[in-house]
Each structure stands twice: as structure tokens, then as C-alpha cells.
Amino acid sequence: MAVHIPYIDKPNPVTGVTNAKLGIWLFLASEVMLFGALFSALITLRLGVSDWPHGYAVLNVPLATLNTVVLIFSSVTVVMAWAALKMHNLKQFRTYMSLTLLMSFIFLGIKAIEYSTKFHHGISPATSNFYAIYFVITGLHGLHIIGGIIVNAYLLGPGSKMWKSEPERFTGRIECAGLYWHFVDLVWIFLFPILYLL
Amino acid sequence: MASEPMSVEEVKKHTKIYWVIFGCLLLLTAVTVGISYIHLPFTFAVILALVVATTKASLVALYFMHLISEKTAIYLTLALTAVLFAVLIVVPWMVPYETMRSWLVS
Amino acid sequence: MSHHEMPFWKKYIFSTDHKVIGLQYGITATFFLLFGFFLMILMRWQLAYPGIEIPLIGKAISETGALTPELYNALGAMHGTIMIFLGVVPMGVGAFGNYLVPLQVGACDMAFPKLNMMSYWVYFVGGVIMMMSFLMPGGAAASGWTSYPPLSVISNNAQTVWLLAMVFLITSSLLGSVNTIVTAIQLRAKGLNFMRWPIHVWAQVTTAFLLLLAFPPLEGAAVLQLADRVFGSSFFLPSGLVVSGEKLAVAGGGNPLLWQHLFWFLAHPEVYVLILPAVGIVCEIVTTNCRKPLYGYKTMVYSILFLGFMSFVVWAHHMFMTGMGVTLSSFFQATTMIISIPSVIILTTILLTLWGASIRFSVPMLFAMAFLPMFAIGGLTGLPLGLTASDIHLHDTYYVIGHFHYVVAPGSLFALMGGVYYWYPKFSGRQMNQFLGKLHFWVSFVAINCVFMPMFLMGSKGVSRRMYDQTQYSHGAATQSWNVVMSTAAFVLLLAQIPFIWNMFTAWKTGKKVENDNPWEATTLEWAASSPPPHENFPNPVEVYRNPYTYSATTRKVLPQFIPQEG
Numbered sequence: 061m062a063v064h065i066p067y068i069d070k071p072n073p074v075t076g077v078t079n080a081k082l083g084i085w086l087f088l089a090s091e092v093m094l095f096g097a098l099f100s101a102l103i104t105l106r107l108g109v110s111d112w113p114h115g116y117a118v119l120n121v122p123l124a125t126l127n128t129v130v131l132i133f134s135s136v137t138v139v140m141a142w143a144a145l146k147m148h149n150l151k152q153f154r155t156y157m158s159l160t161l162l163m164s165f166i167f168l169g170i171k172a173i174e175y176s177t178k179f180h181h182g183i184s185p186a187t188s189n190f191y192a193i194y195f196v197i198t199g200l201h202g203l204h205i206i207g208g209i210i211v212n213a214y215l216l217g218p219g220s221k222m223w224k225s226e227p228e229r230f231t232g233r234i235e236c237a238g239l240y241w242h243f244v245d246l247v248w249i250f251l252f253p254i255l256y257l258l
Numbered sequence: 259m260a261s262e263p264m265s266v267e268e269v270k271k272h273t274k275i276y277w278v279i280f281g282c283l284l285l286l287t288a289v290t291v292g293i294s295y296i297h298l299p300f301t302f303a304v305i306l307a308l309v310v311a312t313t314k315a316s317l318v319a320l321y322f323m324h325l326i327s328e329k330t331a332i333y334l335t336l337a338l339t340a341v342l343f344a345v346l347i348v349v350p351w352m353v354p355y356e357t358m359r360s361w362l363v364s
Numbered sequence: 365m366s367h368h369e370m371p372f373w374k375k376y377i378f379s380t381d382h383k384v385i386g387l388q389y390g391i392t393a394t395f396f397l398l399f400g401f402f403l404m405i406l407m408r409w410q411l412a413y414p415g416i417e418i419p420l421i422g423k424a425i426s427e428t429g430a431l432t433p434e435l436y437n438a439l440g441a442m443h444g445t446i447m448i449f450l451g452v453v454p455m456g457v458g459a460f461g462n463y464l465v466p467l468q469v470g471a472c473d474m475a476f477p478k479l480n481m482m483s484y485w486v487y488f489v490g491g492v493i494m495m496m497s498f499l500m501p502g503g504a505a506a507s508g509w510t511s512y513p514p515l516s517v518i519s520n521n522a523q524t525v526w527l528l529a530m531v532f533l534i535t536s537s538l539l540g541s542v543n544t545i546v547t548a549i550q551l552r553a554k555g556l557n558f559m560r561w562p563i564h565v566w567a568q569v570t571t572a573f574l575l576l577l578a579f580p581p582l583e584g585a586a587v588l589q590l591a592d593r594v595f596g597s598s599f600f601l602p603s604g605l606v607v608s609g610e611k612l613a614v615a616g617g618g619n620p621l622l623w624q625h626l627f628w629f630l631a632h633p634e635v636y637v638l639i640l641p642a643v644g645i646v647c648e649i650v651t652t653n654c655r656k657p658l659y660g661y662k663t664m665v666y667s668i669l670f671l672g673f674m675s676f677v678v679w680a681h682h683m684f685m686t687g688m689g690v691t692l693s694s695f696f697q698a699t700t701m702i703i704s705i706p707s708v709i710i711l712t713t714i715l716l717t718l719w720g721a722s723i724r725f726s727v728p729m730l731f732a733m734a735f736l737p738m739f740a741i742g743g744l745t746g747l748p749l750g751l752t753a754s755d756i757h758l759h760d761t762y763y764v765i766g767h768f769h770y771v772v773a774p775g776s777l778f779a780l781m782g783g784v785y786y787w788y789p790k791f792s793g794r795q796m797n798q799f800l801g802k803l804h805f806w807v808s809f810v811a812i813n814c815v816f817m818p819m820f821l822m823g824s825k826g827v828s829r830r831m832y833d834q835t836q837y838s839h840g841a842a843t844q845s846w847n848v849v850m851s852t853a854a855f856v857l858l859l860a861q862i863p864f865i866w867n868m869f870t871a872w873k874t875g876k877k878v879e880n881d882n883p884w885e886a887t888t889l890e891w892a893a894s895s896p897p898p899h900e901n902f903p904n905p906v907e908v909y910r911n912p913y914t915y916s917a918t919t920r921k922v923l924p925q926f927i928p929q930e931g
Contacts, residue, residue, distance in 0.1 A: 063472045063473045063900050065471075065472065065473060065475060066550075067551070075329060075331045075549060076329040076330075076331070077329050077331060077332065077550075079475040079476070079546050079550050079551075081332075082331060082550060083475065083476065083542050083546045085332050086541075086542045086545055086576060089338075089339040089576060090538050090541075090542075090576045090577060090579070090580050091580070092339050093339065093342060093343065093580040094580035094581070094583055094584050095584075096342075096347065096580075096581070097581035097583075097626055098584045099346070100349070100350055100581075100625075100626070101584065101585075101622055101626065103347065103350040104350040104353065104619055104622045105599070107353070108353075108355050108358065116294050116295075121294070125287065128287050129284065132283045132284070132318075133280070135318060135322055136277070136279075136322070139322045140276060143269050143273045143276070146269045147270070148266075184596070185595040185597040186596030186614065188598075188617065189597065189598055189599065189615065189617045192595075192598065193599070195591075195595075195597075196587060196588060196591050196597070238323075239323055242319070242322045242323045243323075245318060246315050246319065249314045250315065252290075253294070253307040253310065253311050254311075257294035257303075258294075258303055258304060331549065338573070338577070338673075339577060342577055345677060346629070349625065352689075353621070353688065353689075353692070354689040354692075358619070358621070358687075
């Protein structure tokens, strides 16, 4: 299209941010409200009954701890990928972004093990509200991981062609993708203790 | 990030910080898992878990998400969101569950 | 490829131009508004003539030709859903917001044109899914637009389709709000600081924040209700629930009020989403047709912002009758009373603008002026509902229906229709037919009051809402004759829209061409662009030199924002 939209690669001098940076933070604000509502639901359900199980008694804490480490590590690798681009090192960007993707798949794999173990024992969202909220919150979080995988894989693959033509804009995209990914990590940082450790 | 482009040395300094933060996050994860094995009274366990989680989240937000050097526009959006998030979390504590006990108990 | 060489489908169907997308939203929303109106006409027949076969089309709808109670419920739920989520919001935000915000800030397009296109198509798909619910076994969703559990969870109808459609519609709104906010903040023309924004832009940005932060909890709740319906969870199903004499085989332990809290957390800000773009439009129309600055611009801005914030903390006034306890109900009663203050200030500001003005009674101005008393009636009748004591009598009665229809129908919809007449020259280069416009206005104005005014008295006399046949109760039978008046008026109202629809679609080709870009001699930036604007809106960058609504107090001479001062 012929229209030229300003502040795509350079920040707006008054606000100090690019359009994408402001946009992604606004989107993350809405995501805070989405997961906030689910946490609110969890609190309401828990306070309403007397027989809510302890997470550590019925869920696999060691596996989830491993997942926590995996996800936090992937947050480091994604910000290192952005830093690599700031240092004009495309090869290092590729390494770190690939690591991020690898960690994401490991996370999903461990989640799959957790879920299938539960299903194998006949446990599903219908079993009790504890399991219902467990499956729904971790499931929605998992869908967000998948969304992140798709975006990151695109940016690692065909999307990285933009590095040659518009390096600043591409770096901005990686920063935004990274912000989204950190948010996914943030949600898990709260999810993990609330579901598994209390 | 800052409107002026960062030099390569500045970025290298930031990357060192990222690994330090990673170390802190691992430590805090170990702390929160360790505490869970002690089986503290519920209210105390909740408060402690949330304090640790908030600390971890703050580290990710401030350093990985660069919030520590971000611009006003972003702060304002997040401040508003924080208030509304607080509303969502506080209201369930004000619901009179006792009056609903007859049909809530499973 | 340049814009002129693009194939038809890329230029007009999958366009990323905010003007085309705005018109797409407008046309689609118009269709849904008419369809939702049609559903209500069917219901109004039943209300006026309970159990009587609907003429002409009755046999196509049911076996007996008359509405069944189940069908009545489905029509009620779908009327509300379609009007709100497929009609008024896409019109106010998707059509007017999309078309005008970039123009009014001097931008060449929205900040994220491709995202904008996606927002429209996700809305379209959501609309198709929502309409498909009529074709599903068991019939369309029938638990109210509010979808309260346990009924919504246990119903054997298209409630699941309703929930899926809502996920699409919410996603569309979220993406759209990000676009509006980023565009209005980042892409401002030189000289356009925040306190020079037209009120319409302030209204749209506030609306976008409401959508951004209030919709996700409903999305969360919809996911939970989907889980209850599809995966057998009990988020909203209490223990020991008995359905048709049998205990429901679920785990239980859920809380139906959890749905209500999460739903109304969105749905209250949603009603301000319905009204704010309308307020913005009225401000634009009134200032232009008064040849005067807006009285109290800053007051208006702060009122809109305060209103937006307060809208998040009043939601449980929809739940006063759920036994939530005195602490919670007192809190929400207080916040509800407080939120009436900015509403009154907003109306007063516009009203005071009329004082001493040189009023042009153009067709848009008729609608904008009618908005003021209509919205006032709607707002004032909210007060006895917001006070817990009187709400005991009025909750779930026709009083509520009268209240909210006054704010949305002769309120918002009148403003939106006025907006169509006002900006028609901008997006088509032609004027709509003035006689048809006046006919449309006067007949609609009289008819719409005849439909909704009796509802206040009917509700005060205790007639419940969502009732298929109120003559079952003696107090309902006593007011049954009013239904005939209201239904007749509703049918007249429907007929009154024909000149409007005809006018809208034919003036495009046969309307009187405007002589210049700024036929109303208005002050805001969209009038600096040609009528209609080219693809890039402003071939020469536009600059802002002063506040909006600058007219000389003595000569009423207009000083548009975009013209440098002479001399």
C-alpha cells in the first residue's frame, strides 16, 4: 500500500516509543485482565468450598519446577536474542531464538506428560473444580505458549529476511515478541505457586 | 528501549545483568518450592508464595521487559491495569460465602 | 503495486484502508441492527397479541404460527446480543471510530492497517457464527444476552455457539482498541497536543481503553462456561442442582454468581462503550451547528475520563438482588451514584453550548438535539435502579427495559444516525436527501417515545421483563392494552427507517454533490481532507494551529484547526 506510517522503526519523539512497542504493551494489559479474571475465579471457587485439595498433594511438583526453570531460561534466551541483534550479530540471534523455541517445546512436552498422566488416572475437568480450574488456566497458558511459538518460529525463519532490508524494524519486532514471551513467563511465575504449591 | 541507540558496550553490560537476574530467579524458585514442603498455615503460605512470586515477576518485568527504563505512556497504562487487576482480586474476598453455604458445599 | 492498480477484491474487500474498513463495519452493522430490530418486531407481536399467529410469516417460524415461549426466549437473547455486539458497538466504534479517528488526528491511516483489516473480518466471522446459532438443533441461545448459569450451562441449545461467537467478537474488539489508542496517541499531526483533540477522539480513546481492559474478563468467563458445557466442569454449577426432577451428575461446588460478577465486570463498561462514541458524535454535530465553541472543553474531557474509570467499579448494581451482603451493595450503590455526576456534567456541557448559539437545524442537528433529553430520561431513570431500596421493586421489570432502551435507542442510535447524516458528505462527496432525513427523524422520534415511555409505568406496576405472556398475572393483564400501543409504535418505527436506508444507499450515487471539502464549515481535521479523502488522506501534511471548535463569539466566523491565522 502507498501509505507511509511513521514511527514504525524510529520512536515517536513525544512519547518515546514506537507504534509496535505501545501496541504490544496495551495488548499485554488486556492479557493481565484475562488471566486476572481467571485468578479471580480461582479465588472465588476456593473460598466457596471447604474441601479444596492442596496442589502439592495431587499435582507433580518436581515436573512443574523443571518447567518453571525451562520457561525462565527461555525468557533469558529471548532477551539475549534481542541483545544479539542490538550488537548486529545475526548468527547469535539465531542461536538464542532457536534455544527459546527448544525450551518452548520442552515446556509443552512436560505439560503433555502431566496432562496425559492425569487423563490416564481418569482425572478431567469434570472431576472437581480444582482440576477444572487447573486444566483451564494451564490450558489457556499453553495456548499462549503455542501462539508464541508460532510468532517466534516465523521471526526466526521467513520473518528474519527483514534484517537485511529494515534492521531497526526487525529488532523492534524481536523486542515486541520478547515482551509477549516474558509475559507468558510472568503468568507462569504466578500460576506455579498458586496451583502447585498451596 | 531508550530513544538514543545503545552502543555495543552498553548492550554487553545489559546482557551481564540478564544472567545475574536469571540466577536470582533460579534461587527464588528454589526458595518457593522449598517453603512449600514446610506446609505452613494456609494464610501464611499464600502471603509468602505471593511475595516471592511478585518479586520474581518484578525482576522479569523490570529487567527482561526493560520496564526500569520505559516511558511514561507505558507506565500509565500499566498503572491503570494494576488498579483494575487489584479490583478483580479483592472482590472475591468480600463475597459473603457463608450465606451461600447451603448450595456451595460439594 | 500502487493503490490504483489493485484488483477489486484487494481494494474493497480485503482492504487495509481505514476508510474502507469503516464503511464495511457500517454496512455490516446496519444489516445486524435491522435484523435485531426484526427479531424484536416478532416479539412485540407476541406481546401485543399473545398466542396469535404472526401474519404472513408465522407458519415459517413455528408450527402454530405463533411464537412459542422457547422461541420467545431465544429471540430475546439474540435481540440483545445482536443489537449490542453486532450492531451498536461495531457501528459506533468500528465504523465511526475507524473512519474518523485517523482523519481527526491528521494521520494517513490507522497505526496497524493489516490488524485493522483482521479486526473487521474476525467481527464478520463472529457475526456469521452468532447467526448460525439460529440453525442449530435445539434453537438459538435462549438464556438472555446475559447468559446466566445454571440455565445457560444446562440448556440443550446453541449456547455453545453463542460463546464461541463471543470469543471472536471480543478478539475483534481487542485488536481494534489497540489500533485506536496507538493511532490517536502516536500519529498526531504537528501541533495536535492532547487538549486539542476533538471530543470524539477523547471519547473513542476512552472507549478503546474500556474495551481493552473490560472485555478480557468476559472472555475468561466465556472459556469457563464453555468448559462447563463441553468438558463437564462445574465452575458455575452449585452442588445438589436438580433439573427436571433429577440430580445433575456433576462435581458441583461451583458458583453461579461467579459468572454474574465476571459478566457484569465487562457488561457495565460495555454500556459506556455504547454511549461514549455517541457523546463524541453529538459534540461534533452540536458545535458545528451552533457556530460556537464547546462550553467547558476541559470539563468535558475530565468528565469522560472520570466516567471511563468509574465504569469499572459499579458493575454489581446489576446484581443487587443476589444477596451479596450490605458491604458490597453499599459500595456499589455509592459508586453508582457517583458515576451519575460526570454523566450530568457531560449533558450540561453540551446543553450550555446551545445557549446563545446561532443554531442551524440541519438533519444531524435534529438528531443531536433529540439525544440530549432522551439520554437525560435514560440517565435519570437509572437512579431508582442504582439505589438498592427502590431497585427491590424495579429490578427485572419493564422499568429496566425502558431505562436502558432510552439510553441506547433514542440515545446512542439517534446520535449514530445523526452522525451518518453529518459525515455522509465526507465519505461520499454528496449530501443525503434533507426531506427524507426530516421525515425519518420526526416519525422515529415520536414512535420511539411511544414504544419505550409506557415501560416505566408498566415496570413500576410490577410487570416482569422477559415474559412471554404477561396476562397470566392480574397486574400484567391490567396493562396488556398498553402493549398494543407499544407494538404498533414499534412497527411505525420500523417503517420510519425505510426512508433512512433508502436515503443512505441511493444518495451515494444521486445525492447532491458538495461544493467544497468542508460543506458544514466545521473546524476539525477531517474537514481538511477532500470529500471523500484520497487513499492517503492528506497528500500535503496537515498542521494544527488551535483548539477545536474555534468560532468567533461575535461574528460566528469559523476558524478551522488546520488553517493558519490570517496576518
